[in-house]
Every structure is written in C-alpha cells, then in structure tokens.
Amino acid sequence: MTPSIPRRAALLGGLAVPFLANATHAQAETIRIGTLTPQTGAGGAYGPPMVKAMRAVVDEVNAAGGVLGRKIELISEDDETNPDAGVRAARKLIDVNRVVAVLGTWASAVTTAVAPLCWENKVMLFTVSGGDGITRLPHQGYIIRTQPDSNLQSDRAVAFMLGQGARKVAYLSAQTPFAVSIYERHLQDLKAGGGQAVGNVIYDASKTSFRSEVDQVLKLQPDSLFLNSYQPDLLVLLRDLFRAGYDGRRYTLGYAANDKLIAALPAEVTEGLVSYAPSPDLDSPAFKQVQTVIGANPDPYSCQTFDHISMTLLAIAKAGTASGPAIHDAVRAIGNPAGTPVTSVTEGLKLLAAGKEINYSGASGPCKFTPIGDITGCKFRFDVVQKGQSKLLQLS
Amino acid sequence: MTSYLAAMAVFAGLYALMALGLNLIWGLAGMVNLGLVGFYAIGAYTTALLCVRFGWSPVAGIATAAVVSGATGSVVAVITARLKGDYLAIVTLGFAEVVRLVASNEIWLTNGTSGISGVPGLPRAWFSPEQVNLLYAGIVWVAVGLVALLLGRLSAAPFGRVLRAIREDEMVAAVAGKRVLRFKVQTFVVGAAVLGLAGGLYAHYVGYVAPDAFQPLITIYVVLALTAGGTGTMRGAILGAVLVVALTEGTRFLGAALPDLPPVRIAALREGVIGVALILVLSFRPQGLLPETIKPERA
Known part of the structure; x- marks a missing residue:
C-alpha cells in the first residue's frame, strides 16, 4: 500500500486533538458523571426527559455548593439506541472524560454491550433496562438497575x-x-x-x-x-x-x-x-420535584434517572471520595433503614456532611438493591x- | 485517551474491512449488495456461538465465521443470479433483515433479543484495558492490510479485469466467453467471507452480539464510506471508512464546545454535520476521494 493512507489518518486524528484537550481541561476540580441515553433512534423519545431530570438535580446540588466541596459536571452522550454506537459513546465517557459513573442506559442491548467496559474500568453503571440477563452478568457489583425485572x-x-x-x-x-x-x-x-x-x-x-x-x-x-x-x-x-x-x-x-x-x-x-x-412513587416529594422539571406526567424512566444521579451523588458524599469503586461500595449504605429518611439530595448531603446516616428513597420508590443490583421493591x-x-x- | 483512540481505530478497521468486502462485490463486479450487515451478523453469531457454547478458540471461531459467511454468500448469489441493480439491492437488503429477524426469534439458537454475552476476547488478565485496545487495533489493522493486499492482487489479476467487464456490460463479458454467473458467485463468496471476518472480529472485541447491533444503518455507513472514498479501489475503501468513523465520532466533541445546548440538540446537530460533510464530499468529489483509474492498454 502507498503511505498516503496513514498520513491522512494521522491528519484526521490530529484534527481531533484540540477538541480533546479542551474536553479534559477542568478535570482537577469537578466530579465528572456521564449520562448515556437514547437521544436518537427507537428510544429517542425517552432520552431527552431522562437527561433533563438528571440535569435538574446537578444544577440544584451545584447551586448548594456541590459534593465534597467540588462542582458536578454532567457529560451527556447519545447511544443512538444502538449497542454499537453505545459502546463508542461509553468509551468516550470512560477514556476521554474519565467519568466515575455512567447513568441511564435504556435499551437492554446497549446496557449489555456497555456493561463490560464499565466493570473493567471500575466505573459504576446505573440502568433502566428491563432485560432479565443484565444483572446476571459477571459485573462484580458495578451494575445497579432501577427497573424491576420481568x-x-x-x-x-x-x-x-x-x-x-x-x-x-x-x-x-x-x-x-x-x-x-x-x-x-x-x-x-x-x-x-x-x-x-x-x-x-x-x-x-x-x-x-x-x-x-x-x-x-x-x-x-x-x-x-x-x-x-x-x-x-x-x-x-x-x-x-x-x-x-x-x-x-x-x-x-x-x-x-x-x-x-x-x-x-x-x-x-x-x-x-x-x-x-x-410506577414511580406518586406521593413522594422527589416525584413532585420531577413533575416540576418534566411536567405533570413524568415517565418512569425520568423518575429512575432522577434517582440514578441522586444515588450517585449521595454515595460519593457518603464514601468521601469520587470514584467508581467508592460509589460501588457506598451505594447501598445510603439506604440505611436506621438512618434519617431522606427524599431530597441536598438535604441528604447536609446530613451526610454532619456525619449522620441516611435512608434515601427517591422518585421511583425505595432505592434498595439485591447483591446483584436488582431493585428489591418497587411500586x-x-x-x-x-x-x-x-x-x-x-x-x- | 489512548484507549479511546485505539477503540476508534478498531471500529474504523472493522468498517474498512466491510468496505473492502463491499468494494469487491459492488465496486468491481457492480453488484449492489445492501445486505452486508447480514453477512457481518452471520460472522459475528457464528464465532460467538462456537466460542461460548462449544468453547472454541477465537482464532478458529473467526476463521469459521469467514467460511460460514462465504458459504451463505454463495447461496445468496445463486438465488439472486438473475437480479440486477435496484432489484438486487432490494433483495439483499431483505436478506439482511431476514438474518436479523431470525436472530431475534430463534431463541433456542441465538438467545433472541437478549443476545449472547461473554464472547471471549483478548485475555484481560494479561493486559491493561489500554493494552487490550491497542493490541486489538493492531490485529484489526493487520487484517485490513492483508485483505487489502489480497483483494488488490485479485483486482489487478485477470480475474479483476473480468469483474470490471461484467460491471460495465455483462453481455459483452458473456460474449467474450466468460462464465458470468460463476464469476459472480465467486465474487460474492469472497466478499461475504471478508464481511464475515469483520463480524467475527467485532464479536470478540465487544464481547456481546445481539440483533440490535446489526441494523441497516451499518450498511448505509459502509456504502457511504465506499462512495466517499472511491468505489473500485482498495485505498478508497479504507480511507472512506476512516473518514466515516472520524466524522461520526469526532462530532461527539461538539458537546464540549457547546455546553449550553441540551443533548438532544447536540445529537441532532451531530447528525446534521455528518450529513452535510458527506454531501460536500460527494458533490465536490462525486468519483470519491481516491477514485479508480484504469490505465489504457498499451497499443
């Protein structure tokens, strides 16, 4: 082959570099969390409100001073409702943005394709997919699923x-x-x-x-x-x-x-x-908060992603460090039955900062999980x- | 960052392999095969099933994937022998959909829409995730190089000349004493085997195959890659594939440049940018970036 191909390829790679340098700039101070939802493709109707719900929580927490004194940065990618594109988007979130958690995967095939990347890189994955096989993957506790299985x-x-x-x-x-x-x-x-x-x-x-x-x-x-x-x-x-x-x-x-x-x-x-x-927990204050963001009838997925981001932030605060393994270890401790019942993240963060135990339940209901990451009870x-x-x- | 670029190199390589396979069937022999994702899926499922159910080694699995896909190619070629142009395109497109529907519904074999997970890849215990990606990128690009070399030889050989003759005018080729059907079937088999090889490599890289991964969109990307790169040449196929992956993935970084836009707008903008870029390439270089040049015969 003639050498012109590698040179052109190198040129294209080179063109991408300024963007990339930009993307990794603010790494030192912020806590980076990724969302991977369908913005286009068959699930395209569900992704936008899911991100909107998560964004609302992040804005609220940032306005109240962030977590562990650090601001939260939410990086949203489109999985195109396609496992192939989902894997590439997840690679970007994990390798380029260095997120500590990936939230909101919707299609079961996308979740199953992305899951190995997450557990290999010790990044927490929160999903709304219902496919029964997902939590049976060898994920070492790196998957939390808020959708009840069949x-x-x-x-x-x-x-x-x-x-x-x-x-x-x-x-x-x-x-x-x-x-x-x-x-x-x-x-x-x-x-x-x-x-x-x-x-x-x-x-x-x-x-x-x-x-x-x-x-x-x-x-x-x-x-x-x-x-x-x-x-x-x-x-x-x-x-x-x-x-x-x-x-x-x-x-x-x-x-x-x-x-x-x-x-x-x-x-x-x-x-x-x-x-x-x-069903989401229609009487919960967290559900009412989702209603103010999304509208009178929020879909269950938006409620669940609202809880994904809330649990992630509370787990980081509970663990005292922002990393995948820290969330992995602390995500069940924020639902301590002996702790103070909490439905709002900012309230929970305050209690955790004061060294108290909390029992979080969110818009989708009590957030309690089995050892393999399945939700135990749901309305x-x-x-x-x-x-x-x-x-x-x-x-x- | 390195892992990310390596992972994108893997995808670019897989697209390049598919573009090479398509280039043989469509670029050289002129058969519009829009069923390539079907052969890709057959390759991926073959090796996934052999390795997960029967514990085959990935190397044997991928080799068998190419063989099975090639064999399927021969069947499709014989069935579609009398079809040309748009009709062939429709039937091959249907073939790919049939493959996807069979994969969704024959649960006993393919585990249905849940797919097959845990397809073995490079031994993760030996390498860091970064090394795994770099190594796999190396493997895929060695495969691209070998396939390009072999198909390039085939294209330059008398065999390739016959294919071009068939592409330009089947009747003339037949009158010149060439057995057109036989050449067509052979081409389909080789092209489908390359597509199956790409599918096999994909299965072991991602570790998971499901019907959703084999949507017609991939066919469209590969056809675009080949058209943008230049049909008929191996270099064009490879360049086009790299270009398509650079465009679809490079545009993800738009989000960092426009942090105030909601993700759904960024997704729409991305699709727009990809579309406009390809339209520009095709309107200013309709023959592709690296078009085929046929040297005149010496007098």
Missing part, C-alpha cells in the same frame, strides 16, 4: 390477580421474547398461591383477527384472561373477546392499555379491563377502565 413484575401481577379471586387463568400472548418466560413464571406463582394457569395461546401480533385464538383459549374455560399484548393487537383481541361473549376478568400490561386504546374502542368493550405497570399501579375512563385501582 420476574418481579410477574410476581406482583399474580399476587394481585389472586387477590381479586382469579383461580383459573388462561393466557393469550403475542409472539415476543417474553411470551414463554412470563407464562412460566406466572404458572409457578399461581400454583404457589392456590390457583392454576390453564394454557398459553401464542399468537402472531400482525394478524387482523384473533377469532380462532379466542375460541381456543375460551375452550379452557378460564375465570380470568391474561393478555400479554401490545396496543395494536390488544385492540383487535378485546373486540374479538367481546364478540365471543366473554365476560370474565381481563388483565393486561400498562403500555398496551394506553389512552389511545381506550379512546379507540367502545366503552362496553373496554369496561373492567385491568392493567398494571411499575406498581393497577388501573381499571370504567365507562371509557382509566381509573387508578391500587398503588402498592
């Missing part, structure tokens, strides 16, 4: 259904990676609670009628149906169930039974449909549709 979600849903008197539950599931795993968990939970799961009919969500699937599932004579669907197929399914004369209980997922679905169907078709979803909301309106049935 097992916890299933456990809570089954407990609720049993509480409502469901004993013979049949399932209609869209063909997704979760269709079988969710059913198996429900099967086990129902058995333990004195009920039974009588069958799982998996359907192709792109079909325009589910009449045969509905007949198949009603033959099992269930007293309740669990519809593991997305919104477009749930719409067709509910109509077909109504036509078939089914009048037992129907349970589904919060993201499927959204306002659009309820508006698109006649009130008698949706009457009594119960949906559930992991769930159960809504029921009555006369074409969604009503909160229970928040627990």
Whole structure:
C-alpha cells in the first residue's frame, strides 16, 4: 500500500486533538458523571426527559455548593439506541472524560454491550433496562438497575390477580421474547398461591383477527384472561373477546392499555379491563420535584434517572471520595433503614456532611438493591377502565 | 485517551474491512449488495456461538465465521443470479433483515433479543484495558492490510479485469466467453467471507452480539464510506471508512464546545454535520476521494 493512507489518518486524528484537550481541561476540580441515553433512534423519545431530570438535580446540588466541596459536571452522550454506537459513546465517557459513573442506559442491548467496559474500568453503571440477563452478568457489583425485572413484575401481577379471586387463568400472548418466560413464571406463582394457569395461546401480533385464538383459549374455560399484548393487537383481541361473549376478568400490561386504546374502542368493550405497570412513587416529594422539571406526567424512566444521579451523588458524599469503586461500595449504605429518611439530595448531603446516616428513597420508590443490583421493591399501579375512563385501582 | 483512540481505530478497521468486502462485490463486479450487515451478523453469531457454547478458540471461531459467511454468500448469489441493480439491492437488503429477524426469534439458537454475552476476547488478565485496545487495533489493522493486499492482487489479476467487464456490460463479458454467473458467485463468496471476518472480529472485541447491533444503518455507513472514498479501489475503501468513523465520532466533541445546548440538540446537530460533510464530499468529489483509474492498454 502507498503511505498516503496513514498520513491522512494521522491528519484526521490530529484534527481531533484540540477538541480533546479542551474536553479534559477542568478535570482537577469537578466530579465528572456521564449520562448515556437514547437521544436518537427507537428510544429517542425517552432520552431527552431522562437527561433533563438528571440535569435538574446537578444544577440544584451545584447551586448548594456541590459534593465534597467540588462542582458536578454532567457529560451527556447519545447511544443512538444502538449497542454499537453505545459502546463508542461509553468509551468516550470512560477514556476521554474519565467519568466515575455512567447513568441511564435504556435499551437492554446497549446496557449489555456497555456493561463490560464499565466493570473493567471500575466505573459504576446505573440502568433502566428491563432485560432479565443484565444483572446476571459477571459485573462484580458495578451494575445497579432501577427497573424491576420481568420476574418481579410477574410476581406482583399474580399476587394481585389472586387477590381479586382469579383461580383459573388462561393466557393469550403475542409472539415476543417474553411470551414463554412470563407464562412460566406466572404458572409457578399461581400454583404457589392456590390457583392454576390453564394454557398459553401464542399468537402472531400482525394478524387482523384473533377469532380462532379466542375460541381456543375460551375452550379452557378460564375465570380470568391474561393478555400479554401490545396496543395494536390488544385492540383487535378485546373486540374479538367481546364478540365471543366473554365476560370474565381481563388483565393486561400498562403500555398496551394506553389512552389511545381506550379512546379507540367502545366503552362496553373496554369496561373492567385491568392493567398494571411499575410506577414511580406518586406521593413522594422527589416525584413532585420531577413533575416540576418534566411536567405533570413524568415517565418512569425520568423518575429512575432522577434517582440514578441522586444515588450517585449521595454515595460519593457518603464514601468521601469520587470514584467508581467508592460509589460501588457506598451505594447501598445510603439506604440505611436506621438512618434519617431522606427524599431530597441536598438535604441528604447536609446530613451526610454532619456525619449522620441516611435512608434515601427517591422518585421511583425505595432505592434498595439485591447483591446483584436488582431493585428489591418497587411500586406498581393497577388501573381499571370504567365507562371509557382509566381509573387508578391500587398503588402498592 | 489512548484507549479511546485505539477503540476508534478498531471500529474504523472493522468498517474498512466491510468496505473492502463491499468494494469487491459492488465496486468491481457492480453488484449492489445492501445486505452486508447480514453477512457481518452471520460472522459475528457464528464465532460467538462456537466460542461460548462449544468453547472454541477465537482464532478458529473467526476463521469459521469467514467460511460460514462465504458459504451463505454463495447461496445468496445463486438465488439472486438473475437480479440486477435496484432489484438486487432490494433483495439483499431483505436478506439482511431476514438474518436479523431470525436472530431475534430463534431463541433456542441465538438467545433472541437478549443476545449472547461473554464472547471471549483478548485475555484481560494479561493486559491493561489500554493494552487490550491497542493490541486489538493492531490485529484489526493487520487484517485490513492483508485483505487489502489480497483483494488488490485479485483486482489487478485477470480475474479483476473480468469483474470490471461484467460491471460495465455483462453481455459483452458473456460474449467474450466468460462464465458470468460463476464469476459472480465467486465474487460474492469472497466478499461475504471478508464481511464475515469483520463480524467475527467485532464479536470478540465487544464481547456481546445481539440483533440490535446489526441494523441497516451499518450498511448505509459502509456504502457511504465506499462512495466517499472511491468505489473500485482498495485505498478508497479504507480511507472512506476512516473518514466515516472520524466524522461520526469526532462530532461527539461538539458537546464540549457547546455546553449550553441540551443533548438532544447536540445529537441532532451531530447528525446534521455528518450529513452535510458527506454531501460536500460527494458533490465536490462525486468519483470519491481516491477514485479508480484504469490505465489504457498499451497499443
């Protein structure tokens, strides 16, 4: 090969250097924290409010004097909802910006791809991804996940259904990676609670009628149906169930039974449909703070990232040093049940500075984690549709 | 900083490999293959499965990745033998989507959308993270050099001349006694093997493969790299790949220069800058930065 390629490559590399020197300038004084959220791509709708929530906490803390006498610098990167781009963005945050924590990864594939970079470089990773495999990675405690995994979600849903008197539950599931795993968990939970799961009919969500699937599932004579669907197929399914004369209980997922679905169907078709979803802690002062930043109905991810940054800052204050391993060691100590209950970061920082123990709970609920980094408890909301309106049935 | 530049060199090298593979199929033989991310995915999944499930060594895994991807290339080439131009482009694009959908749904094999993690890379215990990146960048660029050398030889050989003849006019090549289909299939196999090699190297670098990593966007980046660098030459393919990675990653530093903009605007600005830069290259150098020059035959 001719030598012109390396020379051009070197030139391009050289062009980047002034930018890079700029980026590492203020390293001595500030504590650097990275956010890695989807600003573009499939998750592009979720990233901007997530960063906004985190930025609000940082501004508040900086205005109150920072942490350990140092200002906080938040460096935000776009993962493009793509593991490939996510890895490159994380490399920049870790190698160039030298952040102590990466917050807010959303897509499970991005989180799984980025996680090894974090634990190898001893950088803490906070995520909102729900994929069950994430916390089972060999991460040595460097992953904290605020989104309940599908097992916890299933456990809570089954407990609720049993509480409502469901004993013979049949399932209609869209063909997704979760269709079988969710059913198996429900099967086990129902058995333990004195009920039974009588069958799982998996359907192709792109079909325009589910009449045969509905007949198949009603033959099992269930007293309740669990519809593991997305919104477009749930719409067709509910109509077909109504036509078939089914009048037992129907349970589904919060993201499927959204306002659009309820508006698109006649009130008698949706009457009594119960949906559930992991929920932020609607009564918490931290949640109200997120509302002032994001608007009246903040999504769960913004609430969770609000807690990511809060936990990171409190853990740094608790440990007395700003580093990945320090956050790793202290992140569970800020939820000390014997400490003073705290929902605001600035308040928590004051107490920690005074040498007191704190028990932080945030906008998404109590921030307590298992040894592998899964959240142990989280609020769930159960809504029921009555006369074409969604009503909160229970928040627990 | 060194690790970051080394990591970007790895990605530039992977794109360069893909651009080289595409250059053979499209640049020389004129077959518009928009399914390259499909072959890349097959390469990545092949070695990931062999190494994670059966404990193969990464070297054997990557070699097999190239072979499996090449074999798939032969099947695709035979199926699409009668298609040209836009029709070939659509079918190959569909092929890549089929690969991605199979990877998402055949959970027993590929673990579905959760992907396969823990693909072994360089032994982390022996090296610091910085050394791992530098070494891997070295490995990838040695692969780029070897592939460029081999494909360059192939391009200069009578074989390459036939491919160019097929690109310009298939009928003429056939009339001259060349077995067009056979040449096309051979080209597809070699090109797909290079794409599979790139996929294999990717899997062992990142340590994780999932369907989301193989979106059509990568195909677009590589086609852009080749177009900007200059179709038909190996040097153009490599330069274009370096340029695309320098542009997509260099623009991340816009954020430091504009600290007051919210990240969503910076993301939009980044996409804009990348787009404008590529439009400028293509409008002022439509033949690419390092275009193909064909020396006239001596009289």
